[in-house]
Amino acid sequence: MPFNSIHFLFIFLPAVLLVYFGIRNEIWRNLVLVVFSLLFYAWVDLAHLPLLVGLVLLHYIVGRWLGNQIDRGATKNSIIRIVAAVVLVDLLMLVGYKYGGFAFSWRLFGVGDSPAEQPFGFSYFLLSALSYFFDIYYRSDRAERSLLRFTAYLVMFPRLTQGPIASFKEIRPGLLGAKVRYADQVEGARRFILGLAKKVLIADLLAVPAERIFGADMAALGATVAWLGLIAYSLQIYFDFSGYTDMAIGLGKILGFNLPENFNYPYTAVSITDFWRRWHMTLTGWFRNYVFIPLEFARKRVKILRQQTDILVVFLLTGLWHGASWNFVAWGLYFGLILALEVSGWGKVLKRLPPLLQHAYTLGLVVLGWSLFRFESFDGFLQYWQVLTMGNGFFGMTSLRELNGVGYLPVMAAALVFSTPVVERGMKQMTQRLSWFQVAIDACILGLFVVSVAVAVSSGFRGFLYAQF
Amino acid sequence: MRDFSWRQIPITFFFLVLFAVPFWWLLTIDAEPERSMLENRWLAEFPRGWGAEPDAQVQFQQQLAAAAADQIPFRPLLLTIAKRTEQSLIQLGYAFLPDAAIPADFTGRYLITRDRTMLMEAPLTVTEANFPMIDQRIANYEALIDAHPDIHFYAYYVERVRNASYHPLLADYPNAENGRGFEYFQQHQPDGLMLGALTFEDISEYSLYNYNTDHHWNIHGVVRAYQDLYGMISSSYPDIPDPIATGNLFTYPVDFYGSYARLTLARIEPDPFAVVLFDLPAHTEMVDGDLRAYSNRQHYLNNQVPMQRYTDHYSQFFGGNHAMVVFTIESNPDRNLLIIGNSYINPLVSILAYHYRTTYAIHLEQDPDFSFSEFLEDHPVDDVLVLGSEYVVYLDPELWNIGP
Numbered sequence: 001m002p003f004n005s006i007h008f009l010f011i012f013l014p015a016v017l018l019v020y021f022g023i024r025n026e027i028w029r030n031l032v033l034v035v036f037s038l039l040f041y042a043w044v045d046l047a048h049l050p051l052l053v054g055l056v057l058l059h060y061i062v063g064r065w066l067g068n069q070i071d072r073g074a075t076k077n078s079i080i081r082i083v084a085a086v087v088l089v090d091l092l093m094l095v096g097y098k099y100g101g102f103a104f105s106w107r108l109f110g111v112g113d114s115p116a117e118q119p120f121g122f123s124y125f126l127l128s129a130l131s132y133f134f135d136i137y138y139r140s141d142r143a144e145r146s147l148l149r150f151t152a153y154l155v156m157f158p159r160l161t162q163g164p165i166a167s168f169k170e171i172r173p174g175l176l177g178a179k180v181r182y183a184d185q186v187e188g189a190r191r192f193i194l195g196l197a198k199k200v201l202i203a204d205l206l207a208v209p210a211e212r213i214f215g216a217d218m219a220a221l222g223a224t225v226a227w228l229g230l231i232a233y234s235l236q237i238y239f240d241f242s243g244y245t246d247m248a249i250g251l252g253k254i255l256g257f258n259l260p261e262n263f264n265y266p267y268t269a270v271s272i273t274d275f276w277r278r279w280h281m282t283l284t285g286w287f288r289n290y291v292f293i294p295l296e297f298a299r300k301r302v303k304i305l306r307q308q309t310d311i312l313v314v315f316l317l318t319g320l321w322h323g324a325s326w327n328f329v330a331w332g333l334y335f336g337l338i339l340a341l342e343v344s345g346w347g348k349v350l351k352r353l354p355p356l357l358q359h360a361y362t363l364g365l366v367v368l369g370w371s372l373f374r375f376e377s378f379d380g381f382l383q384y385w386q387v388l389t390m391g392n393g394f395f396g397m398t399s400l401r402e403l404n405g406v407g408y409l410p411v412m413a414a415a416l417v418f419s420t421p422v423v424e425r426g427m428k429q430m431t432q433r434l435s436w437f438q439v440a441i442d443a444c445i446l447g448l449f450v451v452s453v454a455v456a457v458s459s460g461f462r463g464f465l466y467a468q469f
Numbered sequence: 470m471r472d473f474s475w476r477q478i479p480i481t482f483f484f485l486v487l488f489a490v491p492f493w494w495l496l497t498i499d500a501e502p503e504r505s506m507l508e509n510r511w512l513a514e515f516p517r518g519w520g521a522e523p524d525a526q527v528q529f530q531q532q533l534a535a536a537a538a539d540q541i542p543f544r545p546l547l548l549t550i551a552k553r554t555e556q557s558l559i560q561l562g563y564a565f566l567p568d569a570a571i572p573a574d575f576t577g578r579y580l581i582t583r584d585r586t587m588l589m590e591a592p593l594t595v596t597e598a599n600f601p602m603i604d605q606r607i608a609n610y611e612a613l614i615d616a617h618p619d620i621h622f623y624a625y626y627v628e629r630v631r632n633a634s635y636h637p638l639l640a641d642y643p644n645a646e647n648g649r650g651f652e653y654f655q656q657h658q659p660d661g662l663m664l665g666a667l668t669f670e671d672i673s674e675y676s677l678y679n680y681n682t683d684h685h686w687n688i689h690g691v692v693r694a695y696q697d698l699y700g701m702i703s704s705s706y707p708d709i710p711d712p713i714a715t716g717n718l719f720t721y722p723v724d725f726y727g728s729y730a731r732l733t734l735a736r737i738e739p740d741p742f743a744v745v746l747f748d749l750p751a752h753t754e755m756v757d758g759d760l761r762a763y764s765n766r767q768h769y770l771n772n773q774v775p776m777q778r779y780t781d782h783y784s785q786f787f788g789g790n791h792a793m794v795v796f797t798i799e800s801n802p803d804r805n806l807l808i809i810g811n812s813y814i815n816p817l818v819s820i821l822a823y824h825y826r827t828t829y830a831i832h833l834e835q836d837p838d839f840s841f842s843e844f845l846e847d848h849p850v851d852d853v854l855v856l857g858s859e860y861v862v863y864l865d866p867e868l869w870n871i872g873p
Contacts, residue, residue: 007537010490017487046526182473186480193483201554208575401641402594404577406566407559435476442479449483450547451554457538458551459575 001043003192003247004199005461009453012040013251016157020255026177030152033255040157041120048119052155055093059129060150062086066136067143083137090126097122099324120467121161123321127286128154131167134290141169149175158251162244162466164262165282174257188253190445195246197448200455202415203240204462206232209405209412214374216403218383222396226387228405228412233374234367235415238267240465241280260285267366267419270358271350272338275366283321287314308340315339322373323468327381331372338365493542505539506779507548507731512539552734569637573733580638581735587672587681588729588737590631592638592645593859599646600653605866607657612873613841613853614661621705624863625698625856626651626666627813628675629684632859635671646859654863663704665697680740683727684858685783688718688743691816694856698821702852708802710824713747721774723782731779742782744769749823755795763796763818764788787816792836795829796822807850809833809871810857817856825852833861833868840872 001008016036023029042049066082097118119125132153135141144150153171213221213229245262252259262281269275276284295310302309312333319332342350350358371388375381387396400406417423430437473481494515503512513535519525541547555575563571570580573588581588614622630636634648651666658664667690669675678690686694692715703709724739754763765785768774775785788794790812796819805827808814814830822828829848833839855862861869 005534005537006541007534010487010494010537010541011533014487014491017484043530182477185484186477189480189483205558205575399641401568401638402591404572404575404591407555407562407572407575407577410558410561439476439479442476446479446483449486451550453541454547454550455554457541457544457547460538 001040002461002463002467003244003251004196004204004452004456006453006456009196012036017254021180026175027148029177030146030148030175033152033156034148037152037155037157037160041155041160044161045120048122051119052125055125055129056151056154057147058089059086059132059154060144060147063132063136063143063150064145066133070136070139070143079137083133086133087130090130094123094126099320124159124161124163124165125154127165127283128159128167131165131286131290135167135169141167144168144172156252156257158248158255158257159259162241162248162464163282164245164248164260165286166260170260171257174252174255178256180256184256185254188250188255190250190442191253192247192250193445193449193452195243195248195250196452198239198243198246198418199464200452200461201448202411202418203236203238203243203465204455204459205408205411206236206239206415207462209400209403209408210236212403212405214384216398218387219392220396220398221387222392222398223388223390223394225396225398225400225403225405226384228400230367230371230374230388232408232412234267234370235412235419237370237373237465238263238419239415244464244466265419265421267363268359268421269362269366270355271342271347271362272335272365273342273347275362276335276339283318287318291317307343311339311343312336325376326378327372327374327376331369334369334372490542494540497540505544506777507545507734509728509731509781512536512544515540549734556735568641573729573735576733579729579733579735581733581737582637585735585737587676588683588727588733588735589636590629590684592636592642592647593631593650594642594644595646595650596644599650599864602866603650603654603863604657606863606870607654607659609866609870610659610662613871614659616842616873617845620850621663621702621852622661623663623665623698623701623852623854625694625701625854626654626664626668626862627686627690627694627856627858628666628668629858630672630675633669633672633675635669635675637672650859650864651862663701665694665701667694667697680725680727680783682725682730682737682740683783684729685727685812686816687740688745688816691820692745695817695820698817698854699824702824706804706824706852709804710801713745713820713823715745715747717746718743719746721769721782723774723776723780724778725782726779727783728781731781742786744786745820746770747820747823749796749819750798750800752796752798752822755793755797757791757793763791763794764815766819784812784815788818789815790832790835791830793829793831794818795827796825797827798822799826801826804852805829805848805850806852806854807831807844807848808854808856809839809861810855811861813857813861821854833871837868838872842873 001012003009016032019036020029020032023032038049038053041052062082062085066079069079069082132141136143144153149172150168152175153168156171159166210229210232213225213232216225242263249259249261260282264278264281266275266278269278292310292314295313296307299306299310315332315336316329317332318335319328319330322328322331350361353361371381371384375384386392427437427441431441498515502514504510505512513532515536516529516532519529522528552574556573559572559575568583570582570587570589573579573581578590579588580591610622610624628651632646632648632650636642636645636647639645639647651668655664667678667686669678678693679686695715696712699709699712720741720743723742725742726737726739729735730737730739753760755761756763764787766787769786775782784790801824803826804824806821806825806829808818808821808828808830810830811832811834814832818828818830827848829850831839831844855871
């Protein structure tokens with residue numbers, strides 16, 4: 001049930017809000033949240049609902065056990081054994097479902113059955129569950145006693161399928177019944193509508209020219225159209241995922257939760273290091289806290305290329321997290337190598353370049369990186385690269401008109417503007433100067449909601465790109 | 470709500486809308502099913518329960534999702550807003566380009582001229598694979614002619630802008646058909662097939678004989694085709710009744726927005742809706758085996774004209790697409806006609822029926838398993854007319870290949 005679907009907007013969401021805010025008791029509210037979240041999950045993946053519930057129970061029981069062991073002053077080794085067992089089980093689940101066909105014969109040799117389908121939102125669920133154990137292990141949080149609160153944390157529908165990946169301590173205040181102010185809900189609604197507009201009016205519209213260009217006859221495609229296709233895809237993926245995140249954060253705020261930010265205008269980054277501080281921040285934060293830092297600590301005696309190899313490991317895992325195919329691995333290694341170069345001295349050189357060159361360097365590499373991300377087949381990727389690098393010349397036989405792409409150029413231009421903080425800053429400044437300006441902005445936001453619903457009714461809804469991960 | 474401020478009114482309105490829509494659905498849950506004139510289909514209704522089928526969950530979800538989108542209040546207004554948004558963006562995208570026609574919406578299926586006088590399709594693109602397809606159709610005609618030497622075979626091609634050499638965007642479509650398909654068919658025309666065509670010199674001539682908001686021909690196009698066909702048929706049908714007087718045109722006081730205008734909601738002037746008034750002798754009409762009127766022509770003649778915007782007057786007055794329509798006029802000479810074609814045949818069926826004892830009209834889209842020889846067993850015919858646009862007459866070797 002995507003957040004941009006009409007039945008989510010006008011059936012599921014009002015039902016949740018009506019029941020959730022019809023109750024004042026925090027325990028009942030959490031129960032309502034759990035029930036609706038499980039309904040939400042059942043809607044998209046009924047078959048894996050028992051597995052999800054089973055995993056919640058398993059993590060709760062082991063978490064309590066781990067908490068008790070720590071409280072009783074158990075030895076470090078016994079605590080590590082519990083954490084290692086949880087990590088092993090979760091990794092096995094992940095490997096079994098997500099990479100079942102990767103390590104074995106299915107894809108490699110083209111024999112055997114396809115692996116079992118991955119439960120919806122599985123990677124996000126497991127990363128959240130693991131972060132809970134790591135936080136207990138590092139004593140930055142304590143084991144949760146309430147099964148209801150723990151379940152609500154792991155399955156809460158705004159972040160269940162695509163994040164943002166939040167730690168328990170970030171969600172706990174809401175689960176403990178922190179007061180929900182109407183002003184926060186209004187702020188949440190603003191955020192939700194802007195996310196909806198990003199998804200419906202930008203990402204979904206740009207998906208059309210991107211798909212048409214990627215699906216065109218490569219032999220007839222010219223470099224200009226190919227580059228436009230890649231730029232459209234780069235904008236689509238950003239507005240799709242950040243739109244989802246805005247909607248999730250907005251929903252969280254409406255319900256009384258503060259979910260962490262996931263994006264900070266990544267396309268304005270001045271280096272790839274900077275880009276990864278701004279893109280999918282909760283995932284990079286997870287890998288930084290629970291993989292990179294422990295690796296650095298564990299290998300502190302290694303003097304040569306330690307940081308570089310650790311970065312490569314982290315980005316190999318980041319790529320693999322996206323899926324079991326060569327392109328995600330290559331995409332992860334691609335960024336791992338660039339980051340390794342940047343920490344090896346190239347980053348310092350980069351900083352001395354004019355800002356415009358820094359932006360161009362970063363954007364160029366990021367956009368090229370999306371071509372790796374987009375093509376699952378290596379042949380398709382190579383063909384597209386040939387076109388990008390003028391293999392068919394500047395203009396091919398197929399024009400942007402023929403692909404019906406010209407009408408989408410204003411959307412692309414708007415997307416470029418909105419991928420920078422210019423508009424947000426301008427609005428903030430105006431709001432500070434003129435008290436009524438916020439009302440004018442809100443009226444525009446309301447207008448965006450109407451137009452987004454109109455487009456969703458007219459064209460139907462598209463799923464979110466990152467839902468597959 | 471102690472922290473409520475007047476500044477939050479717009480966003481409060483958002484919350485109100487969230488609750489108002491399902492409330493509206495609850496109030497109207499028992500309303501009669503509604504038909505969407507814009508999309509020419511029944512709107513989906515909310516599921517009443519959970520079926521027992523293995524895929525009941527999927528069906529329930531699909532029905533609920535479809536119903537939520539279809540039953541939303543102010544749906545026609547929302548669809549108009551969506552289309553206007555698309556059209557504004559397209560106009561902006563093309564603002565500095567010289568194109569004579571631009572997409573009418575984001576589907577890109579239809580184009581609108583810059584002066585907003587005509588809607589049309591983008592040029593049909595062809596590849597080398599198209600010509601072997603035409604060869605297959607030629608072979609199909611040859612096989613039919615060889616197998617039935619006593620029957621006269623006619624084909625009549627109706628040119629659309631998308632096939633034409635005067636499409637205003639040909640320069641941007643290097644692979645456009647550009648009239649090449651029909652030209653090839655003409656050059657390799659099978660012996661024994663009498664071929665006619667309604668083609669035009671330029672877009673302004675096209676516009677005289679066709680609707681500007683629809684792909685169909687208007688009454689002037691129909692009359693011209695009828696005159697062509699009368700000439701073709703009368704050469705092998707000496708005692709054919711005199712032609713219908715086609716000068717008696719009547720224009721209904723309705724705004725006709727054709728399917729292109731309806732699907733794109735483009736801002737365009739409507740077409741006039743004119744018809745030829747003539748009296749058919751005593752006859753019977755049969756539609757898909759039922760004895761009933763083929764069209765609502767009589768309603769129109771009785772001045773019962775549907776006035777809603779986007780009414781499809783073409784199919785209302787002339788008749789829709791059916792597997793088989795039969796007109797029988799017992800007083801006519803004993804000669805029967807079979808017409809095979811798409812919606813272009815609808816206005817011609819009653820006109821051509823004027824000259825035959827029995828006239829059969831077959832839409833292969835409605836009867837894809839049609840077999841010519843099986844049909845002949847029960848329905849003897851003297852003349853066979855294949856009429857329609859490119860895929861009917863020469864291009865499609867699958868559906869429009871007439872089964873022997």
